[in-house]
Amino acid sequence: MRSTPKSMRLHIGIFGRRNVGKSSLLNAMTRQQVSIVSDFAGTTTDPVEKPMELLPLGPVLFIDTAGLDDVGALGALRTERTRAVFDRVDLGVIVCDAGRWDAFEDGILEELRSRDVPVVAVFNKDDLGAPDAALLETLAAQKVSTVRTVASENTGVLAFRQALLDAAPADFIENPAIVSDLVGPGEMAVLVVPIDKEAPKGRLIMPQVQSIRDLLDGDAYCLVVKERELRDALGRLNRPPKLVVTDSQAFLKVAADTPPEIPLTGFSILFARYRGDLVAQVAGALAIETLQPGDRILIAESCSHHPIADDIGRVKIPRWLTQYVGGKLEFDTVQGHDFAVDLTPYKLVIHCGACVTNRRAMLSRILKCRQAGVPVTNYGLAIAYSLGIFERALEPFPAALELFQAQAGHKG
Ligand SMILES: Nc1nc2c(ncn2[C@@H]2O[C@H](COP(=O)(O)OP(=O)(O)OP(=O)(O)O)[C@@H](O)[C@H]2O)c(=O)[nH]1
Ligand SMILES: [Mg+2]
CATH class of the missing domain: 3.40.50.11410 (Rossmann fold)
Known part of the structure; x- marks a missing residue:
């Protein structure tokens, strides 16, 4: 697997009071003992970083932080280390336990909000107490998604994944390229578009149009042919294309007519990656x-x-x-x-x-x-x-x- 540079990873900070289960939550997500867990408040002292491939989100960096003490909420937030973490997260997770959310958690929410960082609220230790409906409504009104977990039992992990997916910034979720990154500037792709009775009258379909646009955006160029003309078209090129992309329904014919040294894929496979x-x-x-x-x-x-x-x-x-x-x-x-x-x-x-x-x-x-x-x-x-x-x-x-x-x- 290719390694992703740290800067490309979605940075997810985990914040909250001491002993609420922040480290337990991280361990449940990673299925590893990344962070030490104990019932002694103040177990995590320095930020713990864990890079991982978080399905289906992609490459992320979790940052587990030291519990922010509950005396003078905002005062405690002023510690230099924690502030540095607030400043570099793309998504903030606020963990509280047994349904307890008050001014302290609101303070963390404010810190993240002031930086325009999306927030997921985790009500951990759901086995010991649940948040009341009014609180959940207030948070929903503030566009904070909420999840209930029992981190020590790995319960709620999938719901937490979904909440992270929902909250992640769009520019992280949306893939920039459909095909141009596989072709490169100044290079050519051949697009094979069968015109059969399924093809809409007078136009091309979305994946074809979007692929052409993406190639142009990437300073590449393309040749668009039907499957019948592919062999002849390839024969006319004075240098092989970087890639042949076909409608999946013509896969067999196109595979037969494309020399094995030319990479071949389908629009729909490109879209599995893109979408x-x-x-x-x-x-x-x-x-x-x-x-x-x-x-x-x-x-x-x-x-x-x-x-x-x-x-x-x-x-x-x-x-x-x-x-x-x-x-x-x-x-x-x-x-x-x-x-x-x-x-x-x-x-x-x-x-x-x-x-x-x-x-x-x-x-x-x-x-x-x-x-x-x-x-x-x-x-x-x-x-x-x-x-x-x-x-x-x-x-x-x-x-x-x-x-x-x-x-x-x-x-x-
Ligand atoms: N009952 C219950 N206990 C939990 C749950 N999650 C974690 N714990 C326990 O709570 C204690 C604290 O968990 P940690 O994960 O160390 O909490 P933390 O927030 O990282 O604590 P600090 O690092 O001290 O800030 C441990 O004894 C965990 O086993 C839960 O959902 N339910
Ligand atoms: Mg901890």
Whole structure:
């Protein structure tokens, strides 16, 4: 895995009184004994930093702080070290225990607010006491999301993850590049766009348009062809393109017509990275290997287009997967913004490229699947897997490729 420079990590500061369970919460999140925990108030004395990959958020740096003493709230906040932490966090977590939130916690909230830092309030030791409804309302009115945890029992950790995801600043969540970073300035990508009966009249679809725009923004250029003309078009270039990107439905033909030394992927795989979590969704695709005839699969679409005769989600993916598994599978479909489905009957969720939603919404869905213990992948990844060109389509993405190869190696 590539290491992320510290400055690129979302800095999450954990603040609160002594002994409320700040260090326990950090340990529960990391599943490691990062910070020493004890029932002696004042256990943590210096800020403890823990870099980690926090699914599905990405690279973060947790900073566990010394308990800010409860005498003279703001006075205590004036200690130099703590102030330095306030100044460098992108997101603040205020931990209190047994539902106790008063002027002291409000003081921390003020400090973070004055720096425009989003805040998550954690009511830890929920086993010993819960916050009252009026308090929760007051915090909600201030746009502070609240979570209840029992850190010592690892309870509420997933809800805490979701709250961090909800509160994280947009510029951290939204990926800057769709494809231009894989191509580079002055270099070329070839985009393969089949014009079949599924293609809307008179225009291109969102992922294609956005990819073209992203290449232009990145000072790269592109050639857009249908799959039939690809071989001829590649033959005319005096230097190979950096990348070929195809609509997933044309994967087989495009793979056959693209020389093996030219990297190849699909729009939908680019969108797994741009709008979702590529590594998590590659891990989800690996679950196709364990599918059995009779298993139930959920096809999820963010938008609500009218399905046509040869619809990708309703006809093509079910057909390819059924062929791969070698027996009948059960498919259900959900459409639109609502993802309030009971996921427990499903062995796999296959999501569209999510071109009409934002990344935070897609990451929430991935988290929801994770919470339910159901693997989640996307259209392009599922297609590439069931057509047997998964490895090739992942070549431009080292971390994802590594994950696949580890499993392939494991299988023997
Ligand atoms: N009952 C209960 N005990 C908890 C919970 N979380 C943590 N504890 C206990 O509370 C005590 C304090 O936990 P710490 O994680 O050290 O608290 P802290 O906020 O880091 O404390 P300082 O470093 O001293 O500021 C320990 O004995 C924990 O085991 C919880 O949810 N419920
Ligand atoms: Mg501590």
